[in-house]
Amino acid sequence: xxxxxxxxxxxxxxxxxxxxxxxxxxxxxxxxxxxxxxxxxxxxxxxxxxxxxxxxxxxxxxxxxxxxxxxxxxxxxxxxxxxxxxxxxxxxxxxxxxxxxxxxxxxxxxxxxxxxxxxxxxxxxxxxxxxxxxxxxxxxxxxxxxxxxxxxxxxxxxxxxxxxxxxxxxxxxxxxxxxxxxxxxxxxxxxxxxxxxxxxxxxxxxxxxxxxxxxxxxxxxxxxxxxxxxxxxxxxxxxxxxxxxxxxxxxxxxxxxxxxxxxxxxxxxxxxxxxxxxxxxxxxxxxxxxxxxxxxxxxxxxxxxxxxxxxxxx
Numbered sequence: 495x496x497x498x499x500x501x502x503x504x505x506x507x508x509x510x511x512x513x514x515x516x517x518x519x520x521x522x523x524x525x526x527x528x529x530x531x532x533x534x535x536x537x538x539x540x541x542x543x544x545x546x547x548x549x550x551x552x553x554x555x556x557x558x559x560x561x562x563x564x565x566x567x568x569x570x571x572x573x574x575x576x577x578x579x580x581x582x583x584x585x586x587x588x589x590x591x592x593x594x595x596x597x598x599x600x601x602x603x604x605x606x607x608x609x610x611x612x613x614x615x616x617x618x619x620x621x622x623x624x625x626x627x628x629x630x631x632x633x634x635x636x637x638x639x640x641x642x643x644x645x646x647x648x649x650x651x652x653x654x655x656x657x658x659x660x661x662x663x664x665x666x667x668x669x670x671x672x673x674x675x676x677x678x679x680x681x682x683x684x685x686x687x688x689x690x691x692x693x694x695x696x697x698x699x700x701x702x703x704x705x706x707x708x709x710x711x712x713x714x715x716x717x718x719x720x721x722x723x724x725x726x727x728x729x730x731x732x733x734x735x736x737x738x739x740x741x742x743x744x745x746x747x748x749x750x751x752x753x754x755x756x757x758x759x760x761x762x763x764x765x766x767x768x769x770x771x772x773x774x775x776x777x778x779x780x781x782x783x784x785x786x787x788x789x790x791x792x793x794x795x796x797x798x799x800x801x802x803x804x805x806x807x808x
Contacts, residue, residue, distance in 0.1 A: 611694025
C-alpha cells in the first residue's frame with residue numbers, strides 16, 4: 495500500500511514538474527523582453543542587458559527553470575518584474591477570495607448533485623427521475639456566466655435579497671461574507687450539480703443491478719443496508735469526477751469573478767496577462783495545476799479506502 499501511494503505521489507510530482515516546464519517555456523516564447531516593459535521603449539540595449547543579467551534572464555533556459563522550480567518548492571515565487579511586489583504575497587492575497595467561492599460551490603455540487611442522483615436512482619421510473627433528467631439537461635446547457643447575470647438581474651436588482659457584486663471577507667462578518675459569495679457559488683455550482691447527479695444516478699443504478707444485491711435481498715438484508723453497500727460500490731467514479739470538477743471550478747471561477755466584480759485570482763491573472771508579468775502568470779497557473787493534481791491524488795486515496803479490491807491489489 496505504501497509503495498503504491500508513494501508511486502502515485504511521485505507521479506503527481508512528475509506531472510507538476512512537466513507542466514511547470516511547459517508553462518515556463520510558453521511564458522518566455524513571446525517576442526520581446528520583460529526589461530522592455532519595465533524600462534520603457536526608450537531603454538538602451540545596455541540597460542536591457544543589465545536588467546536581464548541582474549534578474550538572471552540571460553542564463554540558459556533549463557538553468558532558469560531549475561532555479562525557479564527550486565524557489566517554488568520553498569514557497570518563493572519570486573518578485574514581479576513589473577510591480578516589484580512579491581508574487582507569493584499577491585497570490586496569497588487573492589487566493590482566499592477565489593477559494594471561498596469554489597469551496598461553497600463544490601459543497602453545493604456534492605450535497606445537491608449526489609443527493610439528487612441517489613433519489614433518482616432509487617426511483618428510476620417515477621416522476622422525480624423524469625424531472626431529474628430534464629434538470630440535468632438544463633444544468634449542462636446553461637452557461638455559468640449567463641446564469642450569474644440572470645441572478646444579478648432578479649435576485650439582486652429586482653428582489654434586493656443579495657448584493658449584486660463585490661466581496662466582503664469573513665473577518666467583516668460571516669453573514670455579509672456569505673451574502674457576497676452566494677450567487678457566484680450557485681452560478682458556478684449548477685453545471686457540476688447536473689454532472690454529479692447524472693453520474694451518481696447511472697453508477698448507483700448499475701450497482702443495484704449487481705449479483706451481490708440480488709443475493710443480499712435473498713438473504714433478507716434490509717433495503718437501507720443494501721442501498722448503503724451499493725452506494726459504496728458506486729462512489730469511486732463519482733469521486734473521480736468530483737475531483738476533476740473541483741479542479742475545473744477554479745478555471746470557471748475566473749469568469750464568475752468578473753461577472754460579480756470580485757477581486758480574486760481572475761483580476762490578478764488578467765493584470766498579469768495585460769502587463770506581461772509572466773512571473774505572476776506562472777505562479778497562478780502553476781497553482782491551478784497543483785490544485786488539480788492534488789485533487790486527483792486525493793480522489794485516488796479516498797477510492798483506496800472505499801474499495802477493498804484496490805486495497806488488496808496494493
